[in-house]
Amino acid sequence: MEVERKYLLSTLPPREILGRGVAIRQGYIDAADPEIRVRQKGSAFFLTIKSGGGLRRQECEVQIPPATFEKLWPLTEGARVVKTRYTVEHGGARWEIDEFGGTLAGLYLAELELASESETVAPPAFLPIVRDVTDDPSYKNKTLATRGLPRS
């Protein structure tokens, strides 16, 4: 069971901390159940299906050829997220910092994966945290893709 914490940032941390980012674009052919998503991460392309919940939960992710991605991408119009992801290792933890683009420009989120619910990691000082948005559904990628920027 993967536990994540997600924080809203007021701005992007200094470039020298971030290093080089990787370009990500993802879009939803269907954002309901089953969720059908395509994603480009750098030069790799993926198709993901998630369906059901609990014991009936099914998740499938396969790498697809660029040509297949280009066929599917137009079907995601109106339900897309474009961002640059920076990965920063700090104090034994691995932070993923997303700088959103397009209609979501100005949004910055930092995510951390924890080994368990009880584990705590103090966010490093270089992260300009506004607040913890882990449990706020409006900051899920799927919601951002389909509904745009939350009015906070």
Place this chain on the structure above:
Amino acid sequence: MEVERKYLLSTLPPREILGRGVAIRQGYIDAADPEIRVRQKGSAFFLTIKSGGGLRRQECEVQIPPATFEKLWPLTEGARVVKTRYTVEHGGARWEIDEFGGTLAGLYLAELELASESETVAPPAFLPIVRDVTDDPSYKNKTLATRGLPRS
């Protein structure tokens, strides 16, 4: 491990044996690896992904809304199979008889699922069998969809 036997038929068995069939159309967004297929069977719609082989084999099938099917179907142009499937129970075995349509009209296949490699079932007399095509790749649905009728 599912074992199937597939037979080429010269024509369709008598209608009174077949009963009512169900309309199936399926098409391949990608016919390579991963294979990405959409299928309509009666009033139900499915998206299937198959990837890898052996231990890395992954297969995912989810039911999708009609609207999602209609978005994906145009991407399968040139790689489609349309058929009517009849299911006939005989001597404890369950036969699936496919009557193909479109550019594959005139093709009839009968399929039987066996519990093991060693099980044998004598095909019933009402099946006008030409020959066993279990191991002939040209009679796979994917090949029929992309290459059309085999020159037998």
